[in-house]
Amino acid sequence: MVVFLSRRLAAAFFSIFVATIIVFGMSRLTGDPREQFLTVETTPEIWDAWGKKFGLDKPLVVQYFIWLGKAATLDFGTSLNQARPVRDLITERIRPSAELALTGWFLSIAIGIPLGVLSAVKRGRPIDYLARWFALLGQALPPFWLGMVMILIFAVALDWLPAGARAGPRTLIMPAMTLALINASSNLRITRSAMLEVLDSEYVKLARAKGVSESNVIWKHAFRNAVIAPLTNAGLLLAGFLAGTVVTELVFAWPGMGRLVIDAVRTNDFPVVSALTLVFTVIYVAANFLIDLLYGFVDPRIRLS
Numbered sequence: 635m636v637v638f639l640s641r642r643l644a645a646a647f648f649s650i651f652v653a654t655i656i657v658f659g660m661s662r663l664t665g666d667p668r669e670q671f672l673t674v675e676t677t678p679e680i681w682d683a684w685g686k687k688f689g690l691d692k693p694l695v696v697q698y699f700i701w702l703g704k705a706a707t708l709d710f711g712t713s714l715n716q717a718r719p720v721r722d723l724i725t726e727r728i729r730p731s732a733e734l735a736l737t738g739w740f741l742s743i744a745i746g747i748p749l750g751v752l753s754a755v756k757r758g759r760p761i762d763y764l765a766r767w768f769a770l771l772g773q774a775l776p777p778f779w780l781g782m783v784m785i786l787i788f789a790v791a792l793d794w795l796p797a798g799a800r801a802g803p804r805t806l807i808m809p810a811m812t813l814a815l816i817n818a819s820s821n822l823r824i825t826r827s828a829m830l831e832v833l834d835s836e837y838v839k840l841a842r843a844k845g846v847s848e849s850n851v852i853w854k855h856a857f858r859n860a861v862i863a864p865l866t867n868a869g870l871l872l873a874g875f876l877a878g879t880v881v882t883e884l885v886f887a888w889p890g891m892g893r894l895v896i897d898a899v900r901t902n903d904f905p906v907v908s909a910l911t912l913v914f915t916v917i918y919v920a921a922n923f924l925i926d927l928l929y930g931f932v933d934p935r936i937r938l939s
Contacts, residue, residue: 639927646923653915654705658698661908701908710909715901720909723894730800731890734882735875737806738813742871745814746821747864753822754829755852765822772819781812781885798887809886813879817871824867828860835859866925873921 685691689700704711710720753765788808789797796805832838833856841855842848880892891910898906 642923642926646919649919650916653919654702654912655698657908657911657915658701660911661904662694705909705912710912711905713898713903713906715898715903720905723906724891724909724913727889727891727894730888731876731879731883731892733800733806734809734813734879734888734890735872737810738817738879739868739872739875741810741814742817742821743868746818747825747868749818750822750825750864751829751852751857753826754833757830765826769819769822769826772816773823775816777812777816777879777881778885780816781809781882784808784812785885800889805886809882809888812882812885813875820867820871821864825860825864828863829856832856832860862929865928869921869925869928870918873918876917876921 682691689697692700701711708721710724712718713720713723716723749765749768753762756762785797785808788795795807796802797808799805838851838855841851846855879890880896882888883890883892884896891913895907895910897903898910
């Protein structure tokens with residue numbers, strides 16, 4: 635088990651290190667960030683002062699290691715456009731993003747996985763066709779369209795829920811349901827596919843032949859052996875949600891990290907873009923690491939291999 639954890643942890647740190655190189659390199663592809671502040675009144679002295687202030691007067695390799703050292707202490711510099719520490723900007727947006735992400739994720743799990751199991755167990759029956767239709771619809775609908783439809787129905791026509799901004803628990807319902815309905819379809823499809831494969835296996839047939847109750851066959855024998863694929867998908871969905879759901883946040887004016895990164899890209903605010911990209915990368919790597927750990931507990935064969 636120690637070797638298993640060590641390998642996964644080493645791979646995670648290596649992935650983050652490579653990501654820092656890519657993130658820093660991408661942030662410099664658009665040229666010198668000082669160019670966006672150029673005016674007819676910009677003098678060479680002002681240009682040099684900007685370079686010293688933001689560390690842009692040094693070679694790229696030196697800039698990278700300075701940036702990496704500061705990033706390790708969560709010092710991402712100062713936003714070029716808002717003149718505020720990037721860490722403060724991210725801290726302000728983490729909680730709204732986490733609220734939306736966790737709520738939408740739990741709802742997508744609660745909807746998608748049980749429907750996937752039910753669809754597999756009732757294969758070929760009306761409930762199976764309805765579940766597959768729901769999965770196809772969720773896969774095809776754009777999040778912005780579903781969000782706008784929900785606003786038109788529940789906020790404009792029925793006046794049941796508030797639309798836009800973050801002002802209490804009721805404002806969380808529509809964006810969270812938009813995320814849940816769109817992403818529950820992938821949980822449903824993957825769970826159904828994994829369950830169908832397991833339900834056709836010999837050990838499930840043997841369990842039924844021995845007279846094991848249907849509920850035990852489904853949940854103890856079938857679902858337990860089919861959980862790897864849904865677990866992977868659920869972990870990646872959570873990482874994606876936490877990293878910021880840009881479209882949903884824009885539609886509902888939700889003040890999360892997704893909106894922050896869009897605003898930063900528009901204005902070429904490279905400290906914010908670099909910091910957010912690194913944060914998103916760490917979230918994905920951490921999610922994959924946790925999924926690997928869960929693999930080891932769910933299926934000991936993976937841990938031993």
